Amino acid sequence: MMMGGGGGGGGGGEKGSGLRKIRMQIATELVVAVVFNLVMCVPGEVVGGVVRQHSFYVRPPAASASRSFAVDKLPQQQKKSSSSGTDPDQMHVSLAGPGQMKVTWVTASEVPASVQYGKTSGQFTKIASGVTKQYSYIFYESDLIHHVILGPLEPSTIYFYRCGGFGPEYNFTTPPPAGPNVPIKFAVVGDLGQTDWTASTLEHIATLDYDVLLFAGDLSYADFYQPRWDTFGQLVSPYANYRPWMVTEGNHEIEHIPFLTESFRSYNTRWEMPYNESGSSSNLYYSFEVAAAHILMLGSYTDFDTNSPQFKWLQADLEKVDRSKTPWLIAVLHAPWYNSNSAHQGEGNKMMAAMESTLYAAKVDIMFAGHVHAYERAQRAYLMKPDPCGIMYITIGDGGNREGLATTWLDPQPVWSVLRESSFGHGELDIVNATHAYWSWHRNDDAEPVMADSLWITSLSTAESRCVSSNLKAVIQSHSTH
Known part of the structure; x- marks a missing residue:
């Protein structure tokens, strides 16, 4: 494993920690680059139950990635307003069965895997609990990933919710009800x-x-x-x-x-x-x-x-x-x-x-x-x-x-x-x-x-x-x- 260099005086531990993170990131990028090239070059169709479908297509050069997007053009309620370790990050919602929705979010610090919700802004009349997961990948360790299922919910309804008891209020709209002629x-x-x-x-x-x-x-x-x-x-x-x-x-x-x-x-x-x-x-x-x-x-x-x-x-x-x-x-x-x-x-x-x-x-x-x-x-x-x-x-x-x-x-x-x-x-x-x-x-x-x-x-x-x-x-x- 890597060893941090000696630090002199106050704050040396923080500097050493930052240096270790940089070294770990560089090491991860190097390993990923090697693995990516090896994996992409290995022929075959089924490896460990995974179907790998290859062709002779050569991809064009990659375009430069952008990590920014037009936040200012989004409705205010959709903006991320805090970077606190307990506030929700990387949020998404998905369907989880009839009359149910799953809320997924990430935090850097431990928070309850729970969501407060209700049909009126600021009035959370219900609470649901779920699970927290985390994974490691080479030198990377994810933050805490929370999954909570809410329900039963009414169709075509706006629900206001708050994740883990921290951060701002958000809202989602449930889909229309079941029915053969429902748009x-x-x-x-x-x-x-x-x-x-x-x-x-x-x-x-x-x-x-x-x-x-x-x-x-x-x-x-x-x-x-x-x-x-x-x-x-x-x-x-x-x-x-x-x-x-x-x-x-x-x-x-x-x-x-x-x-x-x-x-x-x-x-x-x-x-x-x-x-x-x-x-x-x-x-x-x-x-x-x-x-x-x-x-x-x-x-x-x-x-x-x-x-x-x-x-x-x-x-x-x-x-x-x-x-x-x-x-x-x-x-x-x-x-x-x-x-x-x-x-x-x-x-x-x-x-x-x-x-x-x-x-x-x-x-x-x-x-x-x-x-x-x-x-x-x-x-x-x-x-x-x-x-x-x-x-x-x-x-x-x-x-x-x-x-x-x-x-x-x-x-x-x-x-x-x-x-x-x-x-x-x-x-x-x-x-x-x-x-x-x-x-x-x-x-x-x-x-x-x-x-x-x-x-x-x-x-x-x-x-x-x-x-x-x-x-x-x-x-x-x-x-x-x-």
């Missing part, structure tokens, strides 16, 4: 990172009156260097502490170091989703229901073959879906199955081969993916061919990130591909009722978000789709016999 609006992003492009995307999303954000993986781009998880948490906190963010993992969340750290250690500790509530045994895949939608959050980087725990969970989850109650069935994952960009070609093929027929039989309406740093919308398709009863595939890995855009497209454009563009942006899915939803993609290269793609979508669960209902149980049984 709901989703913001959709992927591959955010923490750059000026990220800040632009977040500022544009902040102007939306959305209910839930769907995140298709690749969050912080920490890439083994753990302090980037902290700066990412601080970057998104003003946006994620008042609307629920629902995430799935990307390849940048793996952070596996053989013999030293298991995969997804940071991601699983910081971004704990409601997997237990959906019957899943892993935070890497789960489902949830909100308003008129059943959402499948799938894992591209854990086992997904027909004998895997994820596939068996998916079978059981789909059998419980009642389209008379949740007519919209949506899937979110990281590595796209339909992709006409030269970046990451074929990396979703094996997962598609394992799962597409099951999702097709279940009449999934839309699948959102990230990974490719561009926007692409496909028409409804199945087995790489246009199919009016197939899934509408949308790649939205254009949130920001430091690696830049994927600008090279296959020529000719596949028949299933409708629109593709190498620009940063975000998506909005506005479910109007049981039959119709409005999708729009907003380019954020300009000072103001510009709608660059939009269309009305009809749910496959309705008679208007003219799709013959498939026998899902028969498809599941056919997989089980192989």
Whole structure:
């Protein structure tokens, strides 16, 4: 281990401590650099249960990261007002089951894992308790990460809350109630990172009156260097502490170091989703229901073959879906199955081969993916061919990130591909009722978000789709016999 140099006179201990921190940071950066290059160069597909999907795509040079964002443009209630070790930092809220929300925050000092809350500002009539977690990663040790579930909560209601008994008051709005004709609006992003492009995307999303954000993986781009998880948490906190963010993992969340750290250690500790509530045994895949939608959050980087725990969970989850109650069935994952960009070609093929027929039989309406740093919308398709009863595939890995855009497209454009563009942006899915939803993609290269793609979508669960209902149980049984 490192030894601190001798310090003379008063304050030497403080200086020595600071010097040790600097040395530790330098050592960590060196180890991370070596590990990152080693891990990224090792071929293979499944390592320790983690699916590593490689291609011959060479990423462009990284853009410079920005750790600042336009705080002054945010509503006052969303600003972080204190840097005290007991005050909440890196806050986000997420759905945690019917009528429940989870509040997650970080503190440098010990505080109770509890949240006071109520429907009137300054009047906290209820209190909920949860758990505190912490993790180590090489030389890094995280601050204290608190998770508390609140509920039962009323739908479409503003709740005011205070974390751990310290710091300012915040508020969040619960999503609409359950119901087949209940409108709901989703913001959709992927591959955010923490750059000026990220800040632009977040500022544009902040102007939306959305209910839930769907995140298709690749969050912080920490890439083994753990302090980037902290700066990412601080970057998104003003946006994620008042609307629920629902995430799935990307390849940048793996952070596996053989013999030293298991995969997804940071991601699983910081971004704990409601997997237990959906019957899943892993935070890497789960489902949830909100308003008129059943959402499948799938894992591209854990086992997904027909004998895997994820596939068996998916079978059981789909059998419980009642389209008379949740007519919209949506899937979110990281590595796209339909992709006409030269970046990451074929990396979703094996997962598609394992799962597409099951999702097709279940009449999934839309699948959102990230990974490719561009926007692409496909028409409804199945087995790489246009199919009016197939899934509408949308790649939205254009949130920001430091690696830049994927600008090279296959020529000719596949028949299933409708629109593709190498620009940063975000998506909005506005479910109007049981039959119709409005999708729009907003380019954020300009000072103001510009709608660059939009269309009305009809749910496959309705008679208007003219799709013959498939026998899902028969498809599941056919997989089980192989």
